[in-house]
Amino acid sequence: MARYHFRIVNVFAESTFGGNPLCVFEDATGMDESTMQALARQFNLSETTFLLPSDVADAQVRVFTTGYEMRFAGHPTLGSAHVLRAISGGRDRLTLAFKAGLVPVSAQGDRWTLVAPTAGAPLIRPTGLPDAAVAAMVGLDADDLAASPVWVDTGADQLLVPVKSVEAVRRAAPPSSLLPDWPLSTIGRRCAYVFAFDEAQPDVQQVEARYFFAMHGSGVFEDPGTGSACANLGGWLIANAAPLPARIAVRQGDAIDRPCRLSLEVSPDLAIRVGGRVVEIGRGSIDI
Numbered sequence: 001m002a003r004y005h006f007r008i009v010n011v012f013a014e015s016t017f018g019g020n021p022l023c024v025f026e027d028a029t030g031m032d033e034s035t036m037q038a039l040a041r042q043f044n045l046s047e048t049t050f051l052l053p054s055d056v057a058d059a060q061v062r063v064f065t066t067g068y069e070m071r072f073a074g075h076p077t078l079g080s081a082h083v084l085r086a087i088s089g090g091r092d093r094l095t096l097a098f099k100a101g102l103v104p105v106s107a108q109g110d111r112w113t114l115v116a117p118t119a120g121a122p123l124i125r126p127t128g129l130p131d132a133a134v135a136a137m138v139g140l141d142a143d144d145l146a147a148s149p150v151w152v153d154t155g156a157d158q159l160l161v162p163v164k165s166v167e168a169v170r171r172a173a174p175p176s177s178l179l180p181d182w183p184l185s186t187i188g189r190r191c192a193y194v195f196a197f198d199e200a201q202p203d204v205q206q207v208e209a210r211y212f213f214a215m216h217g218s219g220v221f222e223d224p225g226t227g228s229a230c231a232n233l234g235g236w237l238i239a240n241a242a243p244l245p246a247r248i249a250v251r252q253g254d255a256i257d258r259p260c261r262l263s264l265e266v267s268p269d270l271a272i273r274v275g276g277r278v279v280e281i282g283r284g285s286i287d288i
Contacts, residue, residue, distance in 0.1 A: 002030060007083050007283040011075035012225035012252070012260035012276035019260055019279065020225040020253070022079035023048040026087050028062070033069070035288060040064035046223055049076045051084060057097035059084050066215065068187065072100035072155035074227015074274055078112040081105040082278040100155045113263070113275035114227065116154040121270065122235025123153035127183055134161060137182055138192050138212060139173035146196065152232040152239070154272055157185045158211075160229070160236050161194045166208045169196045170255065174212050176219045190214040193229040195250075205248045207233065207264075210255060224253035225260025227274045234264055234272035244268045 005026045013019025023043045028036065028050035040048040047063050047070070054060040061080045063070040070076075081094050085107065092107040101117035127134055127149050132142035134149040138161055146162040163169055172194045182190040195209040211226040230250050237246055246266040253260035263275040 001287050003285050003287050004028065004031065005283065005285045007086075008281050009079040009082055010279045010281060011079045011082075012227070012262050013279045014259065014261050014277060016279060016281060018253070018258060019277070020075045020223065020258065021045050022076055024076075024080050024083040025050045026083060028052050031288075036062060036064050037069070039286070041066045047073055047076045049080045051080060054097045057095040057102055058088070058091075059094075060097045063098070069099075070156060070187070072098045072103070072117055072228060074114065074229070074231060075225055075276075077103055077105060077114045078227065078276060078278055081107070081112050081114075082110070082280065086280070098155075103155075110279065111275060111277050113273050114231075116231040116234065116272040116274065118154040118235075122232070122238055123151075123157065124235070124239050125151045127151065127159065129183060133181070134159070134192075137174060137178050138194050139175060140168055140171065140194075144168040144171075147240075149192075150236070150239075151183075151185070152235045153186075154228075154231045154235040156228040156232075157187075158189075158226075158229050158232050159183065159185070159192045160232055161192050162236070163194060163196045166196050166198050166200070169194050169208045169210055172210055172212070174220045179214055179220055182214070193226065193232065195233060198251075205246065207248055207250045209233070209250055209252045211252065222256050224256060224258035225262060225276070226252065227262065227276070230262045230264050230274045231272050234266045234274070237266055238270055238272075242266070244270075
């Protein structure tokens, strides 16, 4: 029997019980893939991560949802970096190895920032569906759309749905009956990131966003804070020739009482940075 230690952190949190929760296993050496998947189901969070030794980075990170492994994810990156710093000597600059590539991370106190693994122009592809059909999938009308929804990939592909107003973001309510019609990502996920620029905030670029996804074997759920989708928003800005550098504050999670606050920066050299605060709330161990 082996004992594995884990920590629970909240990512993109501005309060103890805000943010997106994550379980991080400090050292998964000797743990096989099926056990990692079983532990992700056991903890039943949107993602669970497992730190492993790496020859090319400060650590290898494997990321599991309750149903499958991901190549990259945003809040697991920041939360894993926070735990790795705590157990390995307190360095504020780290490199993590994911299946999607190497991801540099840096910290100022408990605020961490990642650089998205896809450098340069993002990968963009159409949905293959009428705009009205995609709008209906998230409980909106075609008239609510600010532009055609598209798949964007800066490390993990997701369906981005730009809408005209914050009010439309807040009104989004995907009907479960349409879930079978949702297009699939490259790894077979059904997901949609609905966002709008807040025109009531003229002094700072601010976005309100919600992320909907299909949980393994169940219906439509909402993620509190989605760093990979925030990075894909940066890719969407690049694809739409937005003025650079861009600095955007992103609100997410308020609709489900888990407020998340993310920062997004896109530099003129097309580097995409996503950041937020990480709060540790607990730790423990499990015997297998």
